[in-house]
Amino acid sequence: MKQGLCEQLSVWFITGSQHLYGPEALVQVGDNSGKIVDGLNKNKLPLPIVCKPIVTTAEEIRNTLADASHDRSCAGVILWMHTFSPSKMWIGGLNVLNKPVLHLHTQFNRDLPWGEIDMDFMNLNQAAHGDREHGFIHTRMRLPRKVVAGHWSDPEVVGRIDAWQRAVIGWNDWQGARFVRFGDNMRDVAVTEGDKVGAEMRLGYSVNTYPLGDLVGRMDGVSEKEVDELCDVYDKSYTVAAELRRGGKRRNTLREAARIELAIRGFLVEGNFKGFTTTFEDLHGLTQLPGLASQRLMADGYGFGAEGDWKTCALLRAMKSMATGLKGGTSWMEDYTYHLDPKQSLILGSHMLEVCPTIAAAKPALRIEPLGIGGKDDPPRLVFTAKAGRALNATMVDMGNRFRLLVNELDVIKPPQPLKKLPVASATWAPLPDFKTSTEAWILSGGAHHSAFSAALKAEVLEDFATIAGIEYIRIGEGSTISALKNELRWNEVAYLLLQGVRN
Ligand code: MN
Numbered sequence: 001m002k003q004g005l006c007e008q009l010s011v012w013f014i015t016g017s018q019h020l021y022g023p024e025a026l027v028q029v030g031d032n033s034g035k036i037v038d039g040l041n042k043n044k045l046p047l048p049i050v051c052k053p054i055v056t057t058a059e060e061i062r063n064t065l066a067d068a069s070h071d072r073s074c075a076g077v078i079l080w081m082h083t084f085s086p087s088k089m090w091i092g093g094l095n096v097l098n099k100p101v102l103h104l105h106t107q108f109n110r111d112l113p114w115g116e117i118d119m120d121f122m123n124l125n126q127a128a129h130g131d132r133e134h135g136f137i138h139t140r141m142r143l144p145r146k147v148v149a150g151h152w153s154d155p156e157v158v159g160r161i162d163a164w165q166r167a168v169i170g171w172n173d174w175q176g177a178r179f180v181r182f183g184d185n186m187r188d189v190a191v192t193e194g195d196k197v198g199a200e201m202r203l204g205y206s207v208n209t210y211p212l213g214d215l216v217g218r219m220d221g222v223s224e225k226e227v228d229e230l231c232d233v234y235d236k237s238y239t240v241a242a243e244l245r246r247g248g249k250r251r252n253t254l255r256e257a258a259r260i261e262l263a264i265r266g267f268l269v270e271g272n273f274k275g276f277t278t279t280f281e282d283l284h285g286l287t288q289l290p291g292l293a294s295q296r297l298m299a300d301g302y303g304f305g306a307e308g309d310w311k312t313c314a315l316l317r318a319m320k321s322m323a324t325g326l327k328g329g330t331s332w333m334e335d336y337t338y339h340l341d342p343k344q345s346l347i348l349g350s351h352m353l354e355v356c357p358t359i360a361a362a363k364p365a366l367r368i369e370p371l372g373i374g375g376k377d378d379p380p381r382l383v384f385t386a387k388a389g390r391a392l393n394a395t396m397v398d399m400g401n402r403f404r405l406l407v408n409e410l411d412v413i414k415p416p417q418p419l420k421k422l423p424v425a426s427a428t429w430a431p432l433p434d435f436k437t438s439t440e441a442w443i444l445s446g447g448a449h450h451s452a453f454s455a456a457l458k459a460e461v462l463e464d465f466a467t468i469a470g471i472e473y474i475r476i477g478e479g480s481t482i483s484a485l486k487n488e489l490r491w492n493e494v495a496y497l498l499l500q501g502v503r504n
Contacts, residue, residue: 009075011047013037015054016085021123029082030054032108036152043158047165058089065093076100076168081130087137100468101145102164105131110151144467167464170318177205177274182212183282186307191448194398207310216285218263230258238366257380261293275303275317277310280374288379291353295382298356304332309450311396316452328455329358335449345435348428353381355425360384369423386427388414393451402496405466406447407459409477432477441476441485
């Protein structure tokens with residue numbers, strides 16, 4: 001675990017009931033809930049689930065949900081109504097709840113004991129109607145939540161709880177998160193702009209600018225010993241080009257890259273920041289664009305955005321926290337160029353320098369090459385191609401009155417031929433459902449050329465994340481069509497305008 005991606009959080013399991021069937025039934029239900037929670041916790045979910053005492057009155061419900069809202073270690077609540085827990089009792093509690101909700105529609109017994117079934121069994125296994133009563137009040141109150149149905153031992157149910165827990169981790173990570181912008185936006189670019197006040201109000205993180213001079217000042221304070229030590233780490237971690245090795249003629253440029261990395265890292269740690277943006281149009285006082293530093297800090301879990309792109313920076317950070325413990329990396333990405341072969345059109349994703357080595361198929365090469373942008377020294381960078389397999393790109397669009405989370409599922413492939421002359425890291429993919437539908441849909445949705453790429457996360461996690469954040473979610477993948485997407489965008493335009501009105 002790096003950079004506090006997943007603090008000590010837990011999810012509360014709250015069982016709703018009532019007093020109709022007497023104290024013995026309630027003791028039995030409490031016992032059953034404990035067994036469900038123990039069973040779920042055996043699945044190595046990203047967050048432990050804590051079984052709370054069952055709730056049977058409006059007062060207990062309100063107190064428990066108020067506690068959940070105030071307890072910083074509680075990241076979300078799983079609600080289960082084993083029987084009727086009359087839902088007017090829940091209104092007050094749900095009104096004060098500010099944590100993400102998963103409504104688990106399960107039953108303690110998987111199988112009905114057909115020959116033995118009696119009313120005692122029925123009283124303990126009545127989620128079939130208890131959870132419907134509960135679902136009504138959620139729907140009536142327009143409560144954003146995830147509903148997961150099935151027996152608690154079913155791996156598919158566990159997988160869906162896992163996805164929601166990851167979304168919960170990302171959401172928790174954003175609350176109070178701080179992101180740095182070194183310099184402003186790339187001049188005149190529209191998509192990287194946006195409403196930072198709106199983002200802080202709706203999404204919980206803040207974005208602020210710091211002068212590059214602060215970073216340059218910090219570079220002066222980096223010792224030669226620290227630079228030596230970091231260069232040793234580079235030597236051990238990557239296949240280093242001869243000219244950058246110890247004694248090589250450009251070793252000093254690598255030392256300068258190390259100094260920049262140490263300065264940015266120190267700045268981020270001291271200010272408790274979770275990510276940063278840079279822009280090649282404001283490098284005053286730096287001798288090179290911080291390429292290697294961006295790549296390595298991303299690998300350690302920090303968000304990053306080039307050209308001042310704070311929305312993708314924050315999204316990348318959240319996605320890295322959501323992917324904690326999963327195989328496959330997560331990186332800053334940019335759609336760069338196309339292979340328009342009608343048999344299989346492909347997208348080559350890359351950036352000037354800043355692709356995260358967690359997505360690499362093999363040990364990255366540390367090289368130095370010219371950079372024709374920014375007017376600075378040649379920067380060292382890690383060069384590699386991304387590992388083949390399923391992945392997705394996600395981007396956050398500021399629509400003016402709302403944020404839209406746009407996701408495209410991808411098949412990452414090994415490039416058809418080695419990219420011998422490409423001096424930067426890259427990924428090659430076939431977007432789903434196909435090149436034309438994917439790119440047309442992305443463009444119609446207003447998606448940026450920047451995204452957070454993940455080989456670790458499923459789209460379901462991001463869908464849950466959007467639900468928790470209360471923002472629009474658009475998925476482009478298997479089954480997507482342009483006609484359906486156009487309708488979805490048109491209807492969402494109206495829906496998000498009216499949503500605030502119906503909630504109250
Ligand atoms: Mn860019």
